[in-house]
Amino acid sequence: MNQDFFEFVSIQLTKGNKMALYVQLYDALRELILNGKLSYGYLLPPVRKFATFLGVNPGTVVSAYKLLEQNGYIFSRSGSGSYVAEITESLEEEAAPLPEAEMPPLYEKPSADCIDFATVMPPPDLLPIDDFKHILIEVLDRDQGNAFTYQDSQGFYPLRQAISQYLKQHGIKAQAENVQIISGAQQGIDIVAKALLNFGDYVFTENPTYPGAIAAFRSRGAKIVDIDMECDGLDIADLENKIRSFRPKLIYVMANLQNPTGYSYSVAKRNRLLGLARRYGALVLEDDYISELDFSATALAPLKALDREQRVIYLKSFSKIFMPGLRLAFLLMPPHLVARTLAVKHNSDISTSGLTQRAFDLYLRKGIWQNHIAALRRIYLERYQTTLATLEQFMPVEVVINRPLGGMTCWLELPDGISGRKIAAKALQQGVLITPGDAFFPRHAPDRFLRLSFAVVCAEQIIQGVQKVAGIIQEAMRIR
Numbered sequence: 001m002n003q004d005f006f007e008f009v010s011i012q013l014t015k016g017n018k019m020a021l022y023v024q025l026y027d028a029l030r031e032l033i034l035n036g037k038l039s040y041g042y043l044l045p046p047v048r049k050f051a052t053f054l055g056v057n058p059g060t061v062v063s064a065y066k067l068l069e070q071n072g073y074i075f076s077r078s079g080s081g082s083y084v085a086e087i088t089e090s091l092e093e094e095a096a097p098l099p100e101a102e103m104p105p106l107y108e109k110p111s112a113d114c115i116d117f118a119t120v121m122p123p124p125d126l127l128p129i130d131d132f133k134h135i136l137i138e139v140l141d142r143d144q145g146n147a148f149t150y151q152d153s154q155g156f157y158p159l160r161q162a163i164s165q166y167l168k169q170h171g172i173k174a175q176a177e178n179v180q181i182i183s184g185a186q187q188g189i190d191i192v193a194k195a196l197l198n199f200g201d202y203v204f205t206e207n208p209t210y211p212g213a214i215a216a217f218r219s220r221g222a223k224i225v226d227i228d229m230e231c232d233g234l235d236i237a238d239l240e241n242k243i244r245s246f247r248p249k250l251i252y253v254m255a256n257l258q259n260p261t262g263y264s265y266s267v268a269k270r271n272r273l274l275g276l277a278r279r280y281g282a283l284v285l286e287d288d289y290i291s292e293l294d295f296s297a298t299a300l301a302p303l304k305a306l307d308r309e310q311r312v313i314y315l316k317s318f319s320k321i322f323m324p325g326l327r328l329a330f331l332l333m334p335p336h337l338v339a340r341t342l343a344v345k346h347n348s349d350i351s352t353s354g355l356t357q358r359a360f361d362l363y364l365r366k367g368i369w370q371n372h373i374a375a376l377r378r379i380y381l382e383r384y385q386t387t388l389a390t391l392e393q394f395m396p397v398e399v400v401i402n403r404p405l406g407g408m409t410c411w412l413e414l415p416d417g418i419s420g421r422k423i424a425a426k427a428l429q430q431g432v433l434i435t436p437g438d439a440f441f442p443r444h445a446p447d448r449f450l451r452l453s454f455a456v457v458c459a460e461q462i463i464q465g466v467q468k469v470a471g472i473i474q475e476a477m478r479i480r
């Protein structure tokens with residue numbers, strides 16, 4: 001160990017703090033490593049000596065070292081001690097805001113005839129334009145100039161009422177007073193982040209997850225801790241272990257048809273998640289972006305339906321199942337957080353467009369919404385079945401096809417040594433656009449996944465495109 005450690009390092013641990021002592025020590029050492037004060041190869045003090053110096057139990061130092069090692073900040077050599085590892089990238093939760101330029105790139109469609117497996121929204125020809133045109137005319141005749149005045153920042157009250165009715169049909173008890181209308185789910189995530197998070201707060205996300213959420217949390221300086229996804233929801237052992245250590249303020253999840261994996265949580269995992277959130281005082285942000293397209297016979301209601309304690313903030317977007325350009329979504333807030341989110345919404349954009357809200361209200365009330373969803377389900381069920389059947393038929397058996405219960409995407413795990421980025425680049429040269437999976441991981445992005453969207457492709461394109469991608473993977477396997 002370098003002799004001067006105890007002279008130049010000042011570490012203050014506070015007993016009785018909500019954060020466990022070993023997490024405080026972990027944070028302090030991590031900071032010293034990241035800012036270069038403890039550089040690669042530095043030998044950390046022996047456990048007992050360090051514990052005596054800090055006036056804590058040796059177990060505290062052992063646990064902090066263990067966590068640092070798990071997250072790649074240090075490594076140990078048996079018999080010789082713990083050393084600072086080589087840090088080549090940000091290893092774990094980010095406390096610094098990310099510049100906008102680091103947002104994941106948007107994949108542009110190179111030509112009109114390319115097969116687009118990247119876009120995740122209904123194509124223009126599936127949008128109910130005629131119905132909506134008539135609704136707009138009715139609203140304008142009815143409300144005249146009122147449709148264009150400033151609106152209530154919480155949202156047009158009749159729409160909030162219509163939404164609470166809609167939620168009841170989905171097993172969620174809601175009152176219009178707790179509904180906050182927002183301009184898209186992305187704004188919802190941002191508003192929740194602004195309302196709840198302070199710099200340095202911990203947020204848990206699924207791993208992988210929706211990159212727009214990572215960006216919003218990071219822009220608040222939150223530290224992101226990722227929890228691995230399994231095919232029936234979060235890895236609960238990992239969650240239990242980390243929630244005890246980090247005490248996150250927020251856990252961001254997609255319980256139904258998770259983006260990007262398509263996985264849905266089992267009932268048992270829904271209950272375990274809520275139980276752990278309750279025990280450790282965390283709020284859960286449930287992003288329900290597509291549950292209407294669950295095609296299974298046993299489709300589950302959103303997680304919010306199980307929430308007896310107002311621990312879940314429910315976020316619902318209409319972008320994927322209606323019109324993304326309408327920029328319409330809502331939050332169902334626990335009552336004690338309504339005023340705080342309302343203030344943030346007001347400070348962000350005063351209110352969501354009144355014309356849009358009034359039109360959508362009428363659309364819901366007239367029941368046209370149900371017809372639209374039924375039509376969308378018919379179309380997407382067919383695309384979903386074609387995609388899965390085609391993948392099974394053409395993909396090499398070494399490719400793991402995760403079969404979602406519905407939605408618009410399918411998550412593929414490539415065989416060892418095959419790069420998702422390279423396959424996507426080759427596919428693009430052959431006129432197929434597909435999303436490499438690494439963009440969905442908050443850190444340590446493994447380059448062995450692809451997300452295939454069937455949102456804007458017809459059956460013929462699905463068959464052609466899957467054959468091309470399968471051929472590229474086969475060729476890559478042959479020469480690897």
Ligand SMILES: Cc1ncc(COP(=O)(O)O)c(C=O)c1O
Binds near residue numbers: 184319
């Ligand atoms: C999981 C998830 N949440 C939120 C959003 C943002 O949706 P919106 O268009 O409502 O802002 C997206 C968009 O892709 C998404 O995939």
